[in-house]
Amino acid sequence: MPDLTVIAIPMFIGLMTLEAVSFRLFPDEDERGYALKDSATSITMGLGSLVIGAVWGLVALAFYSWISALSPLDLGAVAGGSFGWTVALAWVLLVVMDDLCYYWFHRVHHESRLFWAAHVTHHSSQYYNLSTALRQSWTPMTGLLFYVPVFLLGFAPWQWALVHGANLLYQFWIHTERIDRLGPLEWVLNTPSHHRVHHGTNPQYLDKNYGGILIVFDRMFGTFEPEREPVVYGLTKNISSYNPVYVAWHEFAAIARDVRHAPGWGARWKYVLAHPGWSPQEAAVASAARPA
DSSP, X not given: OXXXXXXXXXXXXXXXXXHHHHHHHSOOTTOOOOOHHHHHHHHHHHHHHHHHHHXXXXXXXXXXXXXXXXXXXXXXXXXXXXXXXXXXXXXXXXXXXXXXXXXXXXXXXXXXXXXXXXXXXXXXXXXXXXXXXXXOOSOGGGGGGGGHHHHHTTOOHHHHHHHHHHHHHHHHHTSOSSOOOOGGGGGTXXXXXXXXXXXXXXXXXXXXXXXXXXXXXXXXXXXXXXXXXXXXXXXXXXXXXXXXXXXXXXXXXXXXXXXXXXXXXHHHHHHHHSOTTOOHHHHHHHHHHSOO
């Protein structure tokens, strides 16, 4: 099945152009707009992710087909039937399940350093515009297992690919400062306001608003935070490079350095799997602060 993100490339270009023009015609001192080097890096990262994703997609297709064939359920057949309420409900379930799986994929990629190393690419820009949406990981293999529940329900890989592609397309337009809050839709949908929070380094914004299309799972699992103050974008320790190779791999290199100099195997494993920023010094401080 064709990749929806590839089909949408002309739309991406057109909308980025319109947004860039809007910054020129209607500037706002609280918005950073575009920077050529930054956007060029984001676009290069996006193109690289498409190439790597196309190759990896063959492996994922074989794996998901195997899982789907093992399932005693066959909701894929239901979704593929003649249109009716049953078919419609099956597709709605698939959309919701995909978004739930995406929520946990996204959350784990923030809370465990190995996964963060794959995802940090997307947060490395200090700008927030539509080109930022294209700054994607070059290590898609870290997401493989998170979508297994979809296939345990018996959905076919092509059905999931269609819905997941639509989920990713939805997330493109929320990477903008040009759109304010959207009233009642803010209660259910992931919006530009909610996603600006997700990209913020403000202490109260860290590790919040993981949803794809929906914001309801953040509300359910306690990771929701509304936009209250201006967002500071980027990383808690920003990188200064626009080199796509460095942007893609710098955190993996940092993990390797920390593991090499770690005082023992326990520390080595925690440098890899604990939350980003973990260190023996931090752990010692936290331990000393616990009541006896």
